[in-house]
Amino acid sequence: LKSLSFKPCLGRLQEMKALARFDFKAQEPGELDLVKGEEYTVLSTDPSGWWTAMNDAGEVGLVMSNFLEIIDE
Secondary structure, three states: OOOOOOEEHHHOOOOEEEEEOOOEOOOOOOEOOEOOOOEEEEEEEOOOOEEEEEOOOOOEEEEEHHHEEEEOO
């Protein structure tokens, strides 16, 4: 993966919650597997579309933003 610079989530003080819209199997080191319907915490976003997310097990990695649906709390 290319080196990306990340920004805090849309200037929010806390992370965003998101649901995986699709299953995704990491293709490269640093990417995070997604399981459709599971909840993830978005830690940072980037205009490239690669976001940093964390799963319930505390694993952190890059995911494509179009694979996630932000949920309101």
